[in-house]
Amino acid sequence: MPSTSPDDPWSSVADDWGSYWGSFARPVWEPLLATAAIGPGTRVLDVGCGTGELLEHLQELGARPSGVDPASRMVELARARAVGAEVRPGDFEQLPFDDGAFDALLAVNALQFAGDQERALAEAHRVLAPDGVVGLAGWAERARNDLDAINVALATADDEDPPEDSPLRVEGGLTDLLRSAGWEVLDDGVVPVPWTARHDTDLVRGILFGEDASTIAELAPVVVAAAAPFRRPDGGYRLVNAFRWAVARQ
Template sequence: MTDPWSEIAGTWAELWGGFAGPAQRKVAEVTGIGPGTRVLDVGCGSGEFLAYVHELGGEAAGIDSSPQMVALARKRAPHAEVKVGDVDQPLPWMDDSFDVVTAFNVLQFVGDPVKTVDEFAFIGRQVALAGWAERARNDFNAIDDALADEPAEDGEFRRPGGFEAVLREAKLEVTASGIVEVVWAAPDDDTLIRGILLGEDEDNAPAVLRAAQPFKTADGGYRLVNHFRYAVGVQT
């Protein structure tokens, strides 16, 4: 059976691939990624962060559960070692293989977050976690809630202190944390609908347009201001 991320990989990479860029740049800054830094990006998607690590002079590797995402990542970052794999399974690298292990929008999908972060810490000296902040800080969620039967609740990693808590449970010292603005923009109605629905439930297109009206710009596009939280832990 085709995995759902592979089915939408091309559209996702086109419209969302660079979205987390501000958070990724902040993580690169606070972890000191630069020439010679060995970096593993878990859940690397279509490879934007791998390419950025290369720009900084680092040595990038990535892993993702979606074969099509991995194929896109290999094209975008041909210098990187990119593998297909499940984050809930042992990662196919030796202990202490990396200076930094990153995971953007990953931890909420794993069965045992502490065990997962603990494994990150076995193969990397620093562990950097990042993902969506609480829904009230994200314009995107106003649209998402309009399509849902009832508004969703914030998960533990959206709330303040969530990433820091799991790093500490994994016996890591938290060295940096914060929040970063990430903006998603669409130039027109069609792009907005494609980006929000990703080819599913196209009957919801009118509801998407209604919910997005507060974010419409003077040129007919849309600008949604959102936020990511991040935290970094280091082996003690």
Template sequence: MTNPQVYARGFASLTAHTVDPLLNLVRKSRAPRLLDLGCGTGVVTAAALALGADVTAVDSDLDMLEYTARAHPHAAVRLAALPELPFPEGGFDAVAGNFVIQHAPDTPATLAELHRVLRPGGTLALSWWKRDEMPATTLLADAAASVGLPKVPDPPRDFDRYTSPAAFTALLKRSGFSGGAVDTIRWRHRVDLATWWDDVTAAAGPRFAFILEQDAATVERIRQAYLALAAPYAEQGFPVCAHLAHATR
């Protein structure tokens, strides 16, 4: 499980950049019943509540759910693990998933389930990272490799087959959605580099756990290497790229 306080301080500030475009369809459709899929610390939940939506937030991490429930008592909070959702058919007007679809163990089954819980005409919006344009995190592995640690490859994911806009748009169509499209969003994430190091290594889970498993001297060498590699981004921020898919049931 992830420490919600650390995640909220670090990664949640990064994911917050896509909340407004993710909820654009909700604004346009005036959808009152929204499912926040993989709610994490509730950045989408907070924005949707501010729009007047009736929000149900789900996550597979109990610590995250408890954090969101405390922070947003007006949202319904439920434990759920993709691809199965404990909701009736057609129970939502909109589903928004901010950087969660890439973690689903079965992407087609997950989209089929999202299609099921949406009402006819309901809207879907999902975002995911473009992993090869993410120096904010990939430089961690580069820093570890620079001090002699073996480079740990990204774990294989079912989603890897669908990560391109064309592939995901085609999957949306096969899953029964209409009007599917994928936009590309780029921005700069400005952050104190030393603070970012602390938050990412503490909250990035198995992908970077090997760094903190090293002895203190090695961890400090990796940290210094990371700060040196990240230094060119100190002023303007890390370039970030994400994809955002939207479609209608």
């Protein structure tokens, strides 16, 4: 596995991220793909494709997916999962594809990482064919997410203020950004997105992936205590969260 670097921080945690979070956003795929009318033959670009779960799903539907991700290890894992899909390293603000190359562009849990979101949407416009559509999805406001109880507990343990909602997480955030950039919003909504862990070990590893061993040992009791309300009789955990989504036409 590649070592962590300032220019590629996600590569060192890509394997763990794929194990615990790779398919997490699956519930939001259905409204995105249905509203975007993605089906057999549709040329789709998955921006921030991660470890390739959505790419693989698109292949199963008969679409023609390509992917892009800034982390080299994510690209490697996505290529291995979605065999035959073209997956390139790159950023949302500078997509490494030709003008008009796609019928649809999807970005699930990705737009918030773009340093310049307006430029990212301009790049989406550039790589889409006429009448192409963009589908965006990401975390809803923290009040809708059971995982926020753990995030607040960890912030408190670090003597930090609880995290605040970013503009894209609140109602109207995605749609307002799209409309201000000149896109016609076709539909939007909120979808419940559960995250499960089989036992305490999975819970801690899933939440604290990327931390060193001493930090994990220190914070594991904080995570377990905060997740206690979501513990199931079998010892596993189920935390219900929410993603906002929107689909728009250029």
